[in-house]
Amino acid sequence: MKPVRLSAAATLALPRWAMFALGLLYILPGLVGRDPWKDDAGSFGAMWTMAHGSLNDWLYPNIAGLPALDDGPLAYWIGAVCIKLFGWLTGDMLAARLSNIAFFVIGALSVWFCAFHLGRRNEAQPLRLAFGGQPEPDDYGRTLADTALLIYIGSLGLLWHSHLIAPATLQVSLLAFLLYRAVRYVELPTLGNAALTGLALGALTLARDATPAIALAVTLLLCTRFLRMPALRSLLHMGVAVLCALALVMVWALPASLIAPYGASPLPSWLHTTLTDIDWPTRASLAHFFRAGIWFFWPAWPFAGWAVYAWRRQSGLLHIVLPLSMVGTLTLLCVAVRMPEQGSLLLLLPPLAIMAAFGLPTMKRGAINAIDWFSVMVLTMVAGLIWMFWAAKFTGWPLWMARNALKLLPGFAPEFHLAAFIVAASASVGWIALVHWRISRQPSVLWRAVVLSSGGLILFWVLLTTLFIAEFNYSKSYAQVARQIAAKLPAQLDCVETNVGAAQRESFAYFGHLPFTGVNGGKCQALLLQDSVKLRDDKENLQGHDSRNWALLWEGRRPSDRDERFRLYRRIR
Secondary structure, eight states, X not given: OOSOOOOGGGGOOOOHHHHHHHHHHHHSTTTTTOOOBTTTHHHHHHHHHXXXXXXXXXXXXXXXXXXXXXXXXXXXXXXXXXXXHHHHHHOHHHHHHHHHHHHHHHHHHHHHHHHHHHHHSGGGSOOOOTTSOOOOHHHHHHHHHHHHHHHHHTOHHHHHHTTSOSHHHHHHHHXXXXXXXXXXXXXXXXXXHHHHHHHHHHHHHHHSOSHHHHHHHHHHHHHHHHTTOOHHHHHHHHHHHHHHHHHHHHHHHHHHHHHOGGGSOSXXXXXHHHHHTBOOOXXXXXXXXXXXXXXXXXXXXXXXXXXXXXXXXXXXXHHHHHHHHHHHHHHHHHHSBSSOOHHHHGGGHHHHHHHHHHHGGGSOHHHHHHHHHHHHHHHHHHHHHHHHHHHHHHHOOSHHHHHHHHTTSTTOOOOOOHHHHHHHHHHHHHHHHHHHHHHHHOOOOTTHHHHHHHHHHHHHHHHHHHHXXXXXXXXXXXHHHHHHHHHHSOTTOOOEEEOOOHHHHHHHHHHSOOOBOOTTOOOOSEEEEEEETTOOOHHHHTTTSOGGGEEXXXXXXXXXXXXXXXXXXXXXX
């Protein structure tokens, strides 16, 4: 027996204007008015170098001369195209962040349409009521789609990463698109749908690496067996999909191999990174997955787990088999790595959100109400604390709040920004209206349980990225250090040798216009070294360079960083 029993009143669609407004409030804050931070400055550097470089830079991703071959070039290409098209109007930084909006739209629409098509299927429909009144298939599918999207954008792990210019941000959106194309293929198993699924696999490969695409291609083939689809036809169609994926990858691989930009093909380094990152699961990787996953996948994982339990008596359910198979495969990939990272966890969010949408209708009303009240109390309290910290940094009261708000930012002078205050105040008023609607009307719609949690999370992000954006820029950006270095550079400088990382190299090239050596290196008249303040020996600081050949010009660091240090030297002989 199906575990879902709903009336038509519970499947009223969320107003489109409300969904559109939530999407804008979700993605725009954190993109506007933000400097490149350490977490995404490197990716922006690759885009910026491509946009202002030659064909070699498009084929051989690099950050002002530093090779960036750990990930595929697709995200960099899209960002560089945005810079080319809109950089003259918005500036290069904001133009590159337009790619974030595109990535978010791809992921959100894919999740919505995937859940919509799954929800319309006969096996997913709720039980027919004795006297009628059950929802129509399209209405039920639309409600599940709204719910899945709210859970997706309400996931804690996606909130931060969706605002970073990074290949992982594109990768999660393409995973959602692949999931949607797989659903469409099962609904209509034609060569055309198989080819589109293959293009999704190819784009997923170009976004970062080939491992997830290969594993998911095998998973999709196994799913066709669970769903009892014809074996020979499925194998033929999967072959077509793999060929289409390879054809798309060849768009980069073939010219990169033939032209050999900067005297070498980027493919060996890219493939080496992909192959060497896979390892047997270790205690560290398992601990990282479960420790980070508890909050990273919230609130999707409890609903998704309940969906598997609630639908356990049914067999051959596409809305359980497909996302659950992907979750299992991607979980294995997350724990079978040498160096666990949160970016790899992103791939689990689309299938978890879709499964969670099918778990929510099976929950009891008391559990849903508990989630509502938890969201209202916790998120309202958090929003109130953010406002109190903001007021304390200007008024100095309460004293402990004022100290905590600024103790990590030595030398920072807070300023009042009217536009940011208006946006934050408007979002807070909207939250109060949303809570009043939920309490006063007691709606029976299915998505009421997640609209508050998603809305509260969006409020939290809006408040942080408006009331404290200047503090974040001060602590996470290298703009100030870049300008200090640029002021100390000798006149008529040809190039700068350096050992700084990707984020620092981009920031110094972008803000300070430092002419770093290219991919092939070179001998320069200036040397910029990055080390730790704990190192005191000049010979150790100048490891690889003869200290007799260099004279110190400048030494400094970010005020908020207690360990990192930069030193600028001039060649004297």
